[in-house]
Amino acid sequence: MSFFRKTSLLVILLVITCSNFQDNDWVHFQKFILTPTENPDTLVLYFTIDQGFHIQSDQPEDDLMIPTELYLQETNTLSFGRPIFPEPEYFYVGNFKTQVFSNELIVKVPLIHSGKLNQNSIFGTIKYQPCNSQKCFFPRELSFKINL
Amino acid sequence: MTHLNSNWVLLTIFLFFNLSFTSYSQKNANDAPLQKAPDFTLKDLSGKEVSMNEYKEKFLVIHIATTWCPFCNAEAPYLQALYEKYQSENVEVLIIDVKEPESLVKSKLQNKYNFTFPVLLDSDGNVAASFAPENVLPDLARDEVMLASNLIVDPEGNIQFMSLLDSKNFDAKLISLQKRLNELLQEN
Known part of the structure; x- marks a missing residue:
């Protein structure tokens, strides 16, 4: 076996090893986009939800469910409009129907600022209640920082 | 080398x-080996203390729930049906609600499903945690491991079924649990 092949095999095994360990946060902040590029009026946030998991939508039909909520820290010069979440999908638990997000979650947030956006960073938190196909977990919070 | x-x-x-x-x-x-169910004393929704000792010599089905858990809500009517079906066969049912206030559990769970068996309040999650098998989902908080789980405790206090370990898929109609309960009742 060549050195390259052996090294590749070791890397694959290392990845498999790492994937055996799970973390407890199943939502991750990936990236953001300001749109349009000049004088942006919308912040687009990209989150990923681990495969096999889903989170409740922002406006669940059943008031028992805990909705996903996004908070962004406002400043004197920057505030935010109501976040626009994507259309949720239905998840059926027996006869019980819930509206959930899975895989990628893209949230658009209107920016409210006068003049030029002159801020270095924005701090945010997303609160969510995750489930997989067998059970649910306590609500969690993911804090993130956007470097503009 | x-x-x-x-x-x-x-x-x-x-x-x-x-x-x-x-x-x-x-x-x-x-x-996981058969384990003894932990002892506990919790208050029900009327404030009355209910303890595990009261269920000695009975089969006890325990469901560990929260109001916001869709799996728990999906199971709720079937749990009441199971209680009605097996009540005359020395089987009791309990719900242990984890870390929620009494008023919420009353309004969102009891009033919605009209359970005729006790709903107990595990306000700090310690009782739910005490049921969690060691080393199962070790990266999760122990009370979280047990959410939406169903258990059967036999008259000797042994845990004879735990959906966390015995069911590979979600089972709203409690089919696996009933199958095991029928086996245990026949053996008895």
């Missing part, structure tokens, strides 16, 4: 580690 040999040693270590981990996880998921 030659370069070639060191690579093989590393390979062997990785393979051994991964196989051990997989086998360990599977063992804990499927072959």
Whole structure:
């Protein structure tokens, strides 16, 4: 076996090893986009939800469910409009129907600022209640920082 | 040690580690030994204390729930139906609600499903945590492991069924639990 092949095999095994360990946060902040590029009026946030998991939508039909909520820290010069979440999908638990997000979650947030956006960073938190196909977990919070 | 040999040693270590981990996880998921149900005393929604001792010499079905858990809500009507079906066969049912206030549990769970068996309040999650098998989902908080789980405790206080370990898929109609309960009732 060549050195390259052996090294590749070791890397694959290392990845498999790492994937055996799970973390407890199943939502991750990936990236953001300001749109349009000049004088942006919308912040687009990209989150990923681990495969096999889903989170409740922002406006669940059943008031028992805990909705996903996004908070962004406002400043004197920057505030935010109501976040626009994507259309949720239905998840059926027996006869019980819930509206959930899975895989990628893209949230658009209107920016409210006068003049030029002159801020270095924005701090945010997303609160969510995750489930997989067998059970649910306590609500969690993911804090993130956007470097503009 | 030659370069070639060191690579093989590393390979062997990785393979051994991964196989051990997989086998360990599977063992804990499927072959957990029969364990005694922990003792507990909790208040029900009327403020009355209910303890595990009261269920000695009975079969007890326990469901560990929260109001916001869709799996728990999906099971709720079937749990009431199960209670009505087996009530005359020395079977009791309990819900242990985890870390929620009484008013919420009353309005969102009891008033919605009209359970005729006790709903107990585990306000700090300690009782739910005490049911969690060691080493199952070790990266989760112990009370979280048990959410939406169903258990059967036999008249001797042994846990004879735990959906966390016995069911591979979600089972709203409690089919696996009823199958095990029927077996236990026949054996008895």
